[in-house]
Amino acid sequence: MSDGAPLNRNLATMGLILATSMNSLDTTVVNVSLPHMRASLSASPEQITWVITSYIVASAVMTPLSGWLARRFSMKVLLLASVATFTVISVFCGIAGNLEQMVGFRLLQGIVGAPLMPIAQAALLNIYPAERHGRAMALYMMAIVAAPVCGPMVGGFLTDQLSWRWCFYINVPAGIAALLLIWSGLPKDKADARRFDFLGFGSLAVGIAALQLMVDRGPTLDWFSSHEIWIEAIVALIAFWVYLAHTITAKDPLFPTALFRDRNYVAGGTVGFLVSWLLYCSMVLLPLMMQGVLGYSVAQAGALATPRGLVMLGILQVIGRLDAIFDRRLLICFGLSLMSFSFVMMGAFDLSMTHDPIIWSTVVQGIGQGIFIVPLTTLTFLTIPADLRADASTLSNLLRNIGGSVGVAAVQALTATNIQTMHASLAANVRPDDPVLRAGLAPFLRPDTAAGATALNDEITRQATMVAYVNDFWLLAAIGFACLPLILMLRQPKRGASIGEAAVADAIHA
Numbered sequence: 001m002s003d004g005a006p007l008n009r010n011l012a013t014m015g016l017i018l019a020t021s022m023n024s025l026d027t028t029v030v031n032v033s034l035p036h037m038r039a040s041l042s043a044s045p046e047q048i049t050w051v052i053t054s055y056i057v058a059s060a061v062m063t064p065l066s067g068w069l070a071r072r073f074s075m076k077v078l079l080l081a082s083v084a085t086f087t088v089i090s091v092f093c094g095i096a097g098n099l100e101q102m103v104g105f106r107l108l109q110g111i112v113g114a115p116l117m118p119i120a121q122a123a124l125l126n127i128y129p130a131e132r133h134g135r136a137m138a139l140y141m142m143a144i145v146a147a148p149v150c151g152p153m154v155g156g157f158l159t160d161q162l163s164w165r166w167c168f169y170i171n172v173p174a175g176i177a178a179l180l181l182i183w184s185g186l187p188k189d190k191a192d193a194r195r196f197d198f199l200g201f202g203s204l205a206v207g208i209a210a211l212q213l214m215v216d217r218g219p220t221l222d223w224f225s226s227h228e229i230w231i232e233a234i235v236a237l238i239a240f241w242v243y244l245a246h247t248i249t250a251k252d253p254l255f256p257t258a259l260f261r262d263r264n265y266v267a268g269g270t271v272g273f274l275v276s277w278l279l280y281c282s283m284v285l286l287p288l289m290m291q292g293v294l295g296y297s298v299a300q301a302g303a304l305a306t307p308r309g310l311v312m313l314g315i316l317q318v319i320g321r322l323d324a325i326f327d328r329r330l331l332i333c334f335g336l337s338l339m340s341f342s343f344v345m346m347g348a349f350d351l352s353m354t355h356d357p358i359i360w361s362t363v364v365q366g367i368g369q370g371i372f373i374v375p376l377t378t379l380t381f382l383t384i385p386a387d388l389r390a391d392a393s394t395l396s397n398l399l400r401n402i403g404g405s406v407g408v409a410a411v412q413a414l415t416a417t418n419i420q421t422m423h424a425s426l427a428a429n430v431r432p433d434d435p436v437l438r439a440g441l442a443p444f445l446r447p448d449t450a451a452g453a454t455a456l457n458d459e460i461t462r463q464a465t466m467v468a469y470v471n472d473f474w475l476l477a478a479i480g481f482a483c484l485p486l487i488l489m490l491r492q493p494k495r496g497a498s499i500g501e502a503a504v505a506d507a508i509h510a
Helices: 006-025 031-041 050-073 075-094 099-113 116-127 130-161 171-185 198-217 227-249 257-261 263-292 298-322 328-346 356-382 386-428 435-439 450-482 484-489 499-509
Strands: none
Touching (some): 006 075, 006 116, 006 130, 031 099, 050 075, 050 198, 050 386, 075 099, 075 116, 116 130, 130 298, 130 356, 198 227, 198 386, 257 386, 263 298, 263 356, 263 450, 263 484, 298 356, 328 484, 356 386, 386 450
């Protein structure tokens, strides 16, 4: 697919980026409109969250199937079908009259949209020569980064000016444009009637669904104090064990075993899985800290998070060119070190700080993310043959999503435990004349009154929560620095070597 004319390649690139952005945007665009949807659909606060959960779970379950579908029907056919059905179902989401219809349509939207991101990534790698993979991945990452950042802003604007239903209708012009661009620009690729692994997909789908439900509903149900969480955890563990045992012994498993013999892919996938903890946790912890502890509004928290996205987008504009000049491993190490150092900066946060430390630490984080994410993706896929890239991209996206979900769940559970521990420690050693605690109380409140005791307890909770967040940031910094030795497992092919030559050289050295 890399032999297409430059004009067709540019058209295909625009279509693939637009399709990716549309899918990525839908993960966040409806978040700010949930209160309006709840009133319109007569749903409770707990019920309306299924609008998001159903989409996430369906997408996670169907992602493993993307690689097989791409090889069975070809990438181009799968992308066109996925974009077309995603667009049509978006219209049905917009006209949904009750909660049951909305959740059902969102479930379908997640199913048909699951292949968009991994297969678009594989198609971009196929239509560009190896020396331009860095630029192609920079464009892809810009879509991945920009859409979630813009989602809440776009959703808020559409909801305020028109209706929450336009959060879905906006997909119609984007979907039609993506269809036309992919149809006219993306070259045809051959289909391969590979045998379908029913047991592998079934066990993996059940495991992913149970795990995703567990991490999504865990914070609401107080984790393992709930029977539902225990059931989901046990089902996930059994399903993953069945999938692993089957994959080791199967003749034609869901994901080709050649992927697991590729040194660069295994090392890059491992780093990507661990780094997804940092990426997802930072996006979750900072807004919670700013709104819950520092008292910032939603608009203020969003404004303080904007510089990170803008800086990262700026870095991605140039990193695709630097990726072809410098040793990619050095870029990965430098970028990952910067990102890890940003968590060290966050480890110095305190309740008396201004917003400046937040801005500077997130800017450093955005620079680091922008530097390492493109060369890491390029090296991960560089030694993968073209016919395996759909499976490789599918598995890579799946691992990144699972890593992010598990990481966020683990850090949230750790935060809750640390808050309780620190609250007990601070309360046991508190003195009514403590100047730090007194600074958080109104001057007229006395600790020996009911109102004063309540205010004092609230302040102790605020202090304990801040300590818990700081501990989280130090943990994320340690994870980031611990990933650096894994970069040594990646191999940088000789300049000018083709994909095949790189793969052979890697196999020989491994």
